[in-house]
Amino acid sequence: MTDHVLSAAKPEKARGLPQINPVYFLLAALIVAIILNNPAFVEPTGYMNFLKRAAPLAILAAGQVYVIVSGGFDLSVGSLITLVVVGSSMLSNNDPNATGWVIAAMLGIGLAVGVVNGLVVCFLKVPSLIATLGMMITLNGFAFMWSGGAPRGYLPDSFRYFGRFNIMDIPVIRMLPVAVIVMAVLGFALYWLMHRTNLGRMIHAIGDNPRAAQLAGVPVNRVRITAFVVSSLSAVVAGILLGGFAGVSTDVGTGYELQAITAAVLGGAQLLGGRGSVPATIAGALTLTAIFTLLNFLGLPQPVRQVVQGLILIAAVALAMYRRKRTGQ
């Protein structure tokens, strides 16, 4: 099937149209499989719940792809999510009027984390894998110190609005989760910034060949720091959505950094930089969520589920790599 698709796409390439990324076919196939298993998925509550659940990872991955394209990793995002959720609950202390400044404070923390990550990588020359690993451990420690090991407060409903609330009584789709609106708006903004602006081109350039980019006049350090800031801010938004969706817990962000990187790779991003797409990364995040949902619907026992999940992941990434080789991109 893949061969057929690729060869069918070739003439289009000759006409200068872009290749279709296989992650979209994978996502479509998974969604068809979900619908076959659970026809109720075509109802708005089915697919809207799915999109709502995928929104935090999609935004996080769309931010992560900035760092990946610039030639690095950002492992600190998972613990930043935890810090955002724990910190917001501590600061807002169930006061609905605090939501505004608490969110501003969290974005400020995100900005600071991104800048520090970038500075450490650019000026102390610490590889991003280690720099952000150190940041991950540090932020986890902060979250633990702040909370004393157990959540100390609740998130008010006005804070949880973004991750939890559904706007009802809308014609045709009936319900529209606020999280899905956030995902659409931020997804488009990140797409525009990456693929339609000079900043996006410079991020690609430093990931592909930093020396060449520098010689061509790209402010390498500033661009790299910006990429880390975008990633950190996306983690703050993901934290706000996750805290809204499910409430406070002290390990809410655990594992999200690897999921975000996986989503980017599923979308065809190159791990050592120079290539990656925001829309395909968002599709990669939806694919990961679809795998989880499908396995839920199939009702397989846990160990079988893990095996299947692992195999699908490896196969999907292999497919993405194969396509890259074929197209020579």
Place this chain on the structure above:
Amino acid sequence: MKQFLSYAVTAGMLLATANTSHAADNFNDPEEFARQREQLAMTPKGPEGQPWAQYLVGKMADTAKYKKEGPATVCFSNAGVNNPWRVVGYTNMKEEVALHPEIGNFVHVDAEGSDDKQIADINDLLAGGNCDVLIVSPNTTAALTPAVEAACQKLPVIVFDRGVQTDCPVTFIHPVGGYGFGIQGAQFIADNVKSGGNVLMLRILPGVDVLETRYSAGRRILDEAGLKVVGAEFTDGDNAKTKSIVEDYLQRGSIDAVWMDAGATAVAAVEAFEDGGYEIPVFVGEDQQDFLQKWRALNMTAIAPTYPTYQWRTPILAAVSILKGEAVPGPEWVLPQPAITKENLDSFVNEKMPPLHYTMCGCEEMPNYPKAWGGNE
């Protein structure tokens, strides 16, 4: 070579099957199930209204030989303070120590969830020679047994929460147990849902003995009551995952009851029903404040079995008795394990406490309540 490999693989597989079937027996022991079920119904002995000082089994251990004059040093080797349950429990213990002037010095060493560190901690405490009594909350049962045995040679030892495979400690303090926890919740479902109803079982993770026994006991009761278990899912104790799993089950069919092996994610599960516009079914949670408050706010049909955190007060009481040479319940000190029900819910809800405060702490009358537990005055 090939032949050797195939032998090795066969042997490995045999061993693996042998191990799993052995493990399965351990976690689903009909005798232990029956014993704990009986203990749940027992009237406890000891001071009225102070369950942390009560006991279900009347056998006593003589401690006259440990009697000591003057202020004593009590040492505590703790498996960790790495989850909200242990945070509440350890606060109980510190506050209990403050009530006893006869404890001159309280030494706490935190193993941070590591067997190796805890074994080293116990050795260091023994080598220091300052401890008059040693309290141990073991990280894992088998790994800590030799260290506890070595300690028994030198001083009186009190073990609580998880056990060890030796009866050398003066006493082993624990509530009724995992089967009891599973029974309380599942029996409530069986009493409130018609036979044939759909039950979703939510579990944290596989392979942990205290959780496996909760599940096996719950499953046994639900099966016997003719209820249909539509799924037994692992949530990893993650709120978002719990909510997603319940949402997916709701798309596939109706759910008449939710059984959980621990309550930390219970509110997320309730919210899945709430946000989807479904009626909240019969629920089994635990004694965390967030669940109790949700229960009251939504007027749910629910029960909260507990693994009471007041058991952290008891080792200090035992240590003080031992130093006075008074007999304590032993070799096992079985504490009552109450469940919170509709009838007594109001007395446990306290909106000033943090969301994951484990309410069955027996700490409301202590001097620094609620501040020391993170509550607001």
